[in-house]
Structures are given as structure tokens and as C-alpha cells.
Amino acid sequence: MHMLFSLAAALLASTSIASSAPPRSDLGYDIVEGLTTEVGQRLAGTEAEARAREWAVNRLKALGFANVHVEPFDMPVWVRGVETAEILSSFPQKLTLTALGNSGATTDTGITAEIVAFPSLEALKAAPDAQVRGKIVFVWHRMTATQDGSSYGYFGDIRRSGPAIASKKGAAAILIRSIGTDHHRTPHTGVTGWTNGAAPIPAAALSVPDADQLERVLAHGKPVTIHLVLTPHMTGVHQSGNVVAEVPGREPSAGLVLIGGHLDSWDLGTGAIDDAAGVAITTAAAKRILDGPKPKRTVRLVWFGAEEPGGFGGEAYARTHGTEKHALAAEADFGGDRVWRFRASLADSKSPLLSDLTATLGAIGIGSDTGAAHGGTDVGPMVARGTPVIDLAQDGTRYFDIHHTADDTLDKVDPVQLAQAIDAWTAMLRTIVDTNDPLAPLPPRQEH
Amino acid sequence: MHMLFSLAAALLASTSIASSAPPRSDLGYDIVEGLTTEVGQRLAGTEAEARAREWAVNRLKALGFANVHVEPFDMPVWVRGVETAEILSSFPQKLTLTALGNSGATTDTGITAEIVAFPSLEALKAAPDAQVRGKIVFVWHRMTATQDGSSYGYFGDIRRSGPAIASKKGAAAILIRSIGTDHHRTPHTGVTGWTNGAAPIPAAALSVPDADQLERVLAHGKPVTIHLVLTPHMTGVHQSGNVVAEVPGREPSAGLVLIGGHLDSWDLGTGAIDDAAGVAITTAAAKRILDGPKPKRTVRLVWFGAEEPGGFGGEAYARTHGTEKHALAAEADFGGDRVWRFRASLADSKSPLLSDLTATLGAIGIGSDTGAAHGGTDVGPMVARGTPVIDLAQDGTRYFDIHHTADDTLDKVDPVQLAQAIDAWTAMLRTIVDTNDPLAPLPPRQEH
Numbered sequence: 034m035h036m037l038f039s040l041a042a043a044l045l046a047s048t049s050i051a052s053s054a055p056p057r058s059d060l061g062y063d064i065v066e067g068l069t070t071e072v073g074q075r076l077a078g079t080e081a082e083a084r085a086r087e088w089a090v091n092r093l094k095a096l097g098f099a100n101v102h103v104e105p106f107d108m109p110v111w112v113r114g115v116e117t118a119e120i121l122s123s124f125p126q127k128l129t130l131t132a133l134g135n136s137g138a139t140t141d142t143g144i145t146a147e148i149v150a151f152p153s154l155e156a157l158k159a160a161p162d163a164q165v166r167g168k169i170v171f172v173w174h175r176m177t178a179t180q181d182g183s184s185y186g187y188f189g190d191i192r193r194s195g196p197a198i199a200s201k202k203g204a205a206a207i208l209i210r211s212i213g214t215d216h217h218r219t220p221h222t223g224v225t226g227w228t229n230g231a232a233p234i235p236a237a238a239l240s241v242p243d244a245d246q247l248e249r250v251l252a253h254g255k256p257v258t259i260h261l262v263l264t265p266h267m268t269g270v271h272q273s274g275n276v277v278a279e280v281p282g283r284e285p286s287a288g289l290v291l292i293g294g295h296l297d298s299w300d301l302g303t304g305a306i307d308d309a310a311g312v313a314i315t316t317a318a319a320k321r322i323l324d325g326p327k328p329k330r331t332v333r334l335v336w337f338g339a340e341e342p343g344g345f346g347g348e349a350y351a352r353t354h355g356t357e358k359h360a361l362a363a364e365a366d367f368g369g370d371r372v373w374r375f376r377a378s379l380a381d382s383k384s385p386l387l388s389d390l391t392a393t394l395g396a397i398g399i400g401s402d403t404g405a406a407h408g409g410t411d412v413g414p415m416v417a418r419g420t421p422v423i424d425l426a427q428d429g430t431r432y433f434d435i436h437h438t439a440d441d442t443l444d445k446v447d448p449v450q451l452a453q454a455i456d457a458w459t460a461m462l463r464t465i466v467d468t469n470d471p472l473a474p475l476p477p478r479q480e481h
Numbered sequence: 482m483h484m485l486f487s488l489a490a491a492l493l494a495s496t497s498i499a500s501s502a503p504p505r506s507d508l509g510y511d512i513v514e515g516l517t518t519e520v521g522q523r524l525a526g527t528e529a530e531a532r533a534r535e536w537a538v539n540r541l542k543a544l545g546f547a548n549v550h551v552e553p554f555d556m557p558v559w560v561r562g563v564e565t566a567e568i569l570s571s572f573p574q575k576l577t578l579t580a581l582g583n584s585g586a587t588t589d590t591g592i593t594a595e596i597v598a599f600p601s602l603e604a605l606k607a608a609p610d611a612q613v614r615g616k617i618v619f620v621w622h623r624m625t626a627t628q629d630g631s632s633y634g635y636f637g638d639i640r641r642s643g644p645a646i647a648s649k650k651g652a653a654a655i656l657i658r659s660i661g662t663d664h665h666r667t668p669h670t671g672v673t674g675w676t677n678g679a680a681p682i683p684a685a686a687l688s689v690p691d692a693d694q695l696e697r698v699l700a701h702g703k704p705v706t707i708h709l710v711l712t713p714h715m716t717g718v719h720q721s722g723n724v725v726a727e728v729p730g731r732e733p734s735a736g737l738v739l740i741g742g743h744l745d746s747w748d749l750g751t752g753a754i755d756d757a758a759g760v761a762i763t764t765a766a767a768k769r770i771l772d773g774p775k776p777k778r779t780v781r782l783v784w785f786g787a788e789e790p791g792g793f794g795g796e797a798y799a800r801t802h803g804t805e806k807h808a809l810a811a812e813a814d815f816g817g818d819r820v821w822r823f824r825a826s827l828a829d830s831k832s833p834l835l836s837d838l839t840a841t842l843g844a845i846g847i848g849s850d851t852g853a854a855h856g857g858t859d860v861g862p863m864v865a866r867g868t869p870v871i872d873l874a875q876d877g878t879r880y881f882d883i884h885h886t887a888d889d890t891l892d893k894v895d896p897v898q899l900a901q902a903i904d905a906w907t908a909m910l911r912t913i914v915d916t917n918d919p920l921a922p923l924p925p926r927q928e929h
Binding site: 066073125219245302439443444 | 529574664665694697701887890893
């Protein structure tokens with residue numbers, strides 16, 4: 034990969050990149066490689082995530098950032114157990130699946146029940162309880178890849194809301210087609226929620242090929258019975274934490290520029306695209322600010338803890354820092370591929386800052402768009418309080434092939450695209466830290 | 482997939498395919514879909530393979546083939562157990578692996594030992610015993626994809642021979658980088674052999690990302706200790722069998738045309754490309770001969786059993802039928818992608834049959850080549866006895882991404898390419914069954 038990077042960098046250096054572009058470095062890729070190799074998976078609230086925080090503190094101090102420290106918080110921790118499934122009839126065969134975060138458990142010997150299948154969440158919602166009671170619900174779908182990742186909103190609701198809906202109707206368990214766009218035997222986990230008083234039931238995602246297989250088996254029209262063993266459990270309340278580092282600014286009263294990604298990952302892969310890439314992009318960009326002229330505003334870089342199980346790090350940050358003056362928030366949590374679109378939500382929608390950013394990012398191939406910026410789960414609580422926000426949208430075409438699977442490993446990170454994202458973040462940050470726009474707060478939002 | 486197929490078929494129908502080409506049908510794809518959905522994995526010598534034989538007999542009879550029957554034989558059966566591995570130090574983390582066929586076992590609680598790593602089989606061979614004794618050997622490599630699959634010969638020897646070599650040197654176990662060209666967490670199994678009196682030791686393949694991860698961990702230069710649990714075992718001698726079907730010819734004395742693929746699969750996937758595709762291609766082509774003018778020669782179609790664990794079906798066929806007159810042998814065991822090259826090994830290297838075949842296959846885009854044809858594991862014993870042989874080489878560029886993994890599922894079969902392969906086989910068969918070339922035997926070969 035390094036050879037590839039060097040070759041590609043050499044090729045790119047001879048093309049149309051403006052000569053004023055900041056120098057490329059290996060720092061971003063090195064952070065992804067180090068975190069995924071030396072720590073690997075880092076499930077929130079576990080000792081692996083604690084090792085990741087230690088790794089982060091050491092690395093951020095070595096890079097010369099100021100005020101490097103951990104801000105601990107507590108959170109409930111869920112861990113995976115045994116997970117197997119088998120069609121008993123008709124057409125007996127094993128299926129590959131993985132439990133959703135917060136899934137309930139079967140007994141150690143598992144449960145056996147008939148499948149009741151729905152082609153959508155709407156169909157499950159509309160089903161009478163009697164059709165579902167005592168059965169294993171199976172919800173399939175036809176999610177396809179999108180550049181902006183927007184299909185995750187609609188299809189992801191099957192994972193987020195489907196289990197609680199099935200539980201309220203009396204289902205014994207729920208299996209969903211992985212919320213993913215690949216065709217590999219690597220199921221996609223992700224958190225689910227037991228809202229409206231729904232009792233936890235066993236909830237798992239079949240890999241896409243397995244879900245399609247189950248759909249074909251069901252198409253024969255005979256009853257399909259499944260034996261399911263899922264034994265995850267809650268281990269209690271444990272410590273997680275946010276790792277904070279700063280590039281000190283000249284004018285503290287100008288407000289903080291809050292950037293970052295999340296340090297925790299799901300347990301199946303090594304969290305390369307989700308979200309070692311995000312912390313690497315924001316850190317490498319912040320490092321360029323650190324190495325340049327001292328900025329007016331302080332850049333606060335946060336490697337958030339416990340994003341995956343429900344945004345605990347972002348909430349903890351807002352509890353601790355919500356009253357400090359924040360000029361801007363921006364988050365990288367959409368993989369390591371290139372930035373293709375820029376959106377901003379500022380108090381002054383006619384600010385010259387917007388045309389500055391449009392021109393600066395446009396010069397490196399990134400188009401501006403007038404849609405609202407949202408941030409993400411980690412900066413969301415600050416955005417909800419009215420902090421202005423910028424979204425540098427990364428290409429999501431292949432993101433949901435890999436997202437939340439065992440396949441989220443270093444080889445999925447393209448060093449050339451990662452370098453482009455770091456360039457984009459650097460260009461954005463350089464403009465923001467010194468802008469004359471006061472970056473006044475917006476009215477608080479209901480979303481997030 | 483069916484919609485894709487129909488669209489693509491409609492598009493192709495309007496292009497340059499000769500109007501004399503046989504009509505396309507869904508039969509090939511339907512066989513792959515049925516076998517992989519209604520049976521799924523079908524490990525040799527197990528009840529799943531027995532169900533697959535029953536499925537095959539029913540299907541072949543329904544298609545109207547003559548003399549459909551099973552020819553049983555016995556074989557030793559190996560089955561997978563628990564398989565886990567974990568780096569204990571440095572950088573503790575789990576690794577994804579799968580046992581090689583015929584692997585020995587650890588105890589139920591596993592073994593813990595230090596890794597000794599080699600970049601090639603040659604390096605392992607050259608290592609003094611003292612360097613290996615009591616250690617877990619790790620052999621990595623840099624296999625890349627090839628159209629003709631030839632890199633499997635060299636790199637595959639790490640799997641075939643590496644374990645016995647490590648065992649003879651006193652290794653506690655051996656891990657290899659999967660013999661594959663993908664970057665997914667789906668390790669590649671495959672048979673190994675305990676030659677020269679080597680005692681079985683635990684032998685497994687790490688997925689490619691896991692092997693690359695282990696290589697990066699080792700690059701830090703500290704000792705790496707692994708805990709390995711592998712509990713496969715031999716279940717004894719059980720029954721497998723070949724399923725035979727025929728298209729009767731007008732002149733039995735003209736010799737049989739033997740074609741087929743293998744019915745068994747590894748246990749991880751559903752054996753779609755290995756080798757439901759091969760039985761589907763040969764069956765769909767034979768069906769076209771069956772539905773056409775009665776051929777001079779009888780076509781004997783065999784769905785061989787127990788190919789994966791060591792070619793037991795091919796050996797059993799040759800024991801039973803070795804003295805019958807065979808005019809030609811040809812085998813499809815290289816996935817479902819398109820045929821790109823034609824090779825023949827005939828007694829008369831100047832036969833007009835060769836120019837007939839060259840022109841016929843050339844008309845549908847398949848180039849002829851003067852290299853020797855070899856058949857494969859199943860027809861190999863007949864080829865070794867001197868049976869003339871034709872190879873219709875399928876595109877192997879993505880074959881070793883999928884081969885022997887859990888990812889060998891229906892979605893990897895491209896209906897358009899599968900249909901092209903069926904067209905190629907039909908054109909070849911139509912020429913062979915009626916040729917005036919006597920298709921005399923060659924001198925027996927040593928290979929195979």
C-alpha cells in the first residue's frame with residue numbers, strides 16, 4: 034500500500050493540483066495503520082477501547098498537540114456471544130449472521146421457530162400481531178449504494194426500529210437483511226434501540242447472500258423453520274472516554290473550532306473506515322494547522338469514545354463543554370474516500386466566508402451545495418445547541434459495502450483518496466480558523 | 482438476477498452472436514440456483530452430499546437424460562470443528578482463519594506458541610528444524626490474480642505441501658495466508674496432504690486481511706505469541722458417489738464423450754462457482770445435444786462426488802469405466818465465467834477436427850492455443866490413461882477471490898457469462914460427437 038501511495042502521489046504531483054496545496058504526508062495513513070494494527074477492534078467501554086485511548090494520547094502528544102487529555106464518562110456495555118442460525122426445514126443449511134448491538138439473547142441452546150417474512154419495515158408495521166407472535170421475523174430489502182449515503186437513512190431504519198416493532202408484536206426474534214450493499218458473507222452489525230418499552234428480543238443481521246438465500250428458500254412457499262442461538266449480554270456500566278487535543282489559537286474569545294471522528298469501533302473488523310479514517314483525516318489536517326502560522330481560533334480535535342453504541346462520547350462532550358463558545362463544528366465519520374461536496378450551515382447565510390470556502394474547495398474539485406449541513410452523531414449535540422456546522426461529504430459509494438462488518442480493515446483505505454480528504458479538511462480549516470465572519474450561533478435545532 | 486439475465490440476453494440477442502448459435506436458456510443458471518439453494522453446501526461423504534446426489538438424479542431424469550444412476554464409492558471423511566486464533570502479544574487481537582482439509586487438531590483448549598514466519602515455501606523448506614520446532618509456522622505470499630489461473634499452481638503448493646513440511650520439521654501448527662486474491666475476511670480452505678509420513682498437525686488459512694495484519698504485527702520486530710484452537714476430525718469411511726447420465730449415441734463403437742464437473746463442495750460456501758457452475762455448464766450443453774439430432778457418439782455426463790478432498794470420484798470412475806472406449810474427456814471446474822481459450826490434446830495433431838473447432842469457437846470469440854490440454858482432477862485419471870482431452874479455459878481473473886470460501890454463493894455467478902460458457906461447450910460438443918476423426922487414444926501420461 035505504501036508503494037501504491039508513493040507512486041500515486043508522484044503521479045498526482047505532476048498533474049493539476051494547485052502549487053499552493055499543502056504538502057502531502059503519510060500521517061493520515063500512518064494513523065489508520067497504527068490504530069488498526071496495534072490496537073485492532075476497539076469496542077466501546079472495553080479494555081480494547083481503553084488501549085486505543087492510551088495509543089491516541091501517546092500519538093497526539095508525540096505530534097505536538099497541546100492540552101492532550103482523556104475526558105472519561107460511563108456507559109452501559111453490550112458484548113457479543115455465540116451467534117449461529119440454521120434452517121431446519123425445508124432445505125436444511127446454516128446461515129451466517131451477527132447480532133445487532135443491544136440485541137437480546139436466546140437461551141444457550143437457542144430457540145426454534147417459524148419464519149414470517151416482510152419485504153419492508155412498512156409491511157412489518159402493518160402486520161397484525163397474530164401473524165408475528167411467537168415467530169422469527171425476517172425483514173428484507175433492496176438497499177443500493179449511493180454517493181451521499183442517503184439510502185442508509187431509509188433502509189437503516191429496519192435495523193434501528195425493526196427489532197422494537199417486532200418485539201411489541203410478540204415476535205420470538207428478528208433477522209434482518211444486513212444494512213449493506215455488498216455481496217459477501219460478512220454480516221453488518223449496528224446498534225438497535227428498544228424504544229416505547231419494547232422488551233429486548235434476539236435481533237441479528239444475516240449477511241446479504243444469506244438473506245437472499247433465505248428469501249429464495251421462502252419463495253418455494255413451504256414453511257421455513259429456523260434454529261437460532263444468540264447469546265450477547267450487557268456487562269454493566271463501564272468507562273469510556275473522549276481524547277482531546279488542541280491547536281491553540283491567538284484569540285480564545287473568537288470561539289473554538291471543534292473537529293474530530295470517533296475512536297471506538299464495532300468488534301467485528303478493525304474499524305479502519307469506521308472510523309480510524311475519520312480521526313486520521315481530522316488529525317492530519319489539524320497537524321497542518323499546528324505546523325503553520327498560529328491560527329486566530331483554537332482548533333479542538335476530539336477522538337470521541339463510544340459513538341457506535343449510541344453517541345455517548347458526543348453527549349459527554351456537550352455536557353462538559355456545551356457552554357464554551359464554539360465557532361464551528363465539523364466531523365469526519367464516513368470512511369476514507371474523497372470529499373466531493375461541501376455544505377455549510379452558518380448564522381449569516383450571505384457571509385463572504387461562504388464564497389471563500391466555495392472557491393477554495395472548488396479549486397480542488399469539491400462542489401458547494403446549498404443544502405443544510407448536519408455534522409454527525411459526535412458533534413450533533415453541539416450542532417443542536419446552535420453551533421455552526423460544515424459538512425465535507427465523502428464519497429459513500431462503497432462505504433456500505435464495508436460498514437460495520439469484519440471486512441472493515443486497513444486494505445479498504447485508499448491512501449490517495451485519504452490524502453485528498455486531508456487536503457480538503459486542511460483547506461477548510463485554514464479558512465475557518467482565521468475568517469472575519471464572527472461565526473455566531475444559530476437558533477438551537479430539534480434534530481439530533 | 483433473473484431480470485438482469487433477461488435484459489442482458491435481450492441486449493446480446495441484438496448483437497453479433499451468429500444466428501446459428503443455439504438458443505439461450507435459463508437451464509444452466511437454474512441448476513446453479515437450485516443446487517445452491519435447495520441443498521447448499523455439500524461436503525464430500527456427508528448427508529448433504531447424499532441429498533445433492535438425490536437432487537441431481539431427480540433433475541437429470543426430469544431433463545430426459547438416459548441411464549441416470551449413482552455409482553457409489555467409499556472415502557475417508559474429514560469435518561471441521563471449532564476454529565479460533567488470537568494474538569496474545571504483542572498487540573492482542575483475534576484473527577479469522579479456517580482449517581485446511583485434513584488438518585490435524587489442537588486439544589479443545591488449544592495451543593499457545595510463538596510464530597516463526599516465512600515469506601515463501603522455499604524459505605520454510607530451507608529453515609533448519611531448530612528454528613521451527615515447537616513453533617507455529619506462518620507462511621505468507623503475494624499471490625495475484627491471473628486469467629488462466631496458473632498462479633494457483635505455485636502459490637497453492639504452500640497449502641498442499643507446506644503443512645507436511647512444517648510437520649516434518651517439528652512445528653506445533655501451521656498458518657498460511659489464504660491461497661486467494663481477494664481482500665475479505667473469508668479465509669480459503671482446501672485440502673492438504675500428509676506426505677512422506679508427516680504426522681498431521683493443526684493447519685489453517687488466515688484470511689488475506691488477517692495474514693497481512695499478522696505480517697504488519699510481526700514487522701514491529703517483537704515476538705508474537707498466538708493461541709490457536711482447531712478441532713477438526715476424521716469421522717471414518719463413508720459413502721460418496723458419482724451421478725451419471727447419458728445422451729445415447731447412434732454408434733457405441735465410436736467411443737464415449739465424457740464430460741462433467743463435481744457435485745461436492747467445501748463446507749464454507751454453497752459451492753456456486755466450485756462447482757455447481759461446472760455441472761450446470763456441462764449439463765446445459767449436454768441437454769442441447771439431447772434436444773438436437775441424435776449424435777453419433779454417446780455423451781456421458783458425470784457429476785463427480787468427492788473431488789475436493791482428493792479426487793475420489795474421478796478415481797472411482799476410472800476404476801469402474803477405465804476399460805470402456807473413451808473418445809474424449811473434458812471437464813468444467815473453474816467457475817462460471819466466460820470461456821476465453823481453447824486447447825486440445827488429440828492423437829492426430831494435424832486432424833481437420835482441430836481446424837473445425839478453431840473456426841467454430843473462434844466465431845464466438847474464443848481463441849485457440851497450441852498448448853497441451855490437461856482436463857482436471859475428475860477426468861484426470863482417464864486422461865492419464867490416454868483419453869484425448871479438450872480444455873475450454875474459463876476466465877479465472879476473479880475465481881481465486883471466491884474459491885473455497887464462505888463467499889462462494891449464487892450471487893457470484895454472472896448469468897451472461899455462464900450462458901456464454903454453455904454456448905462454447907455446446908459448440909464444442911456438437912463438433913466432437915459427430916466428427917470423423919477417430920479420436921484414437923494417446924500414449925498414457927505420467928501427470929495426474
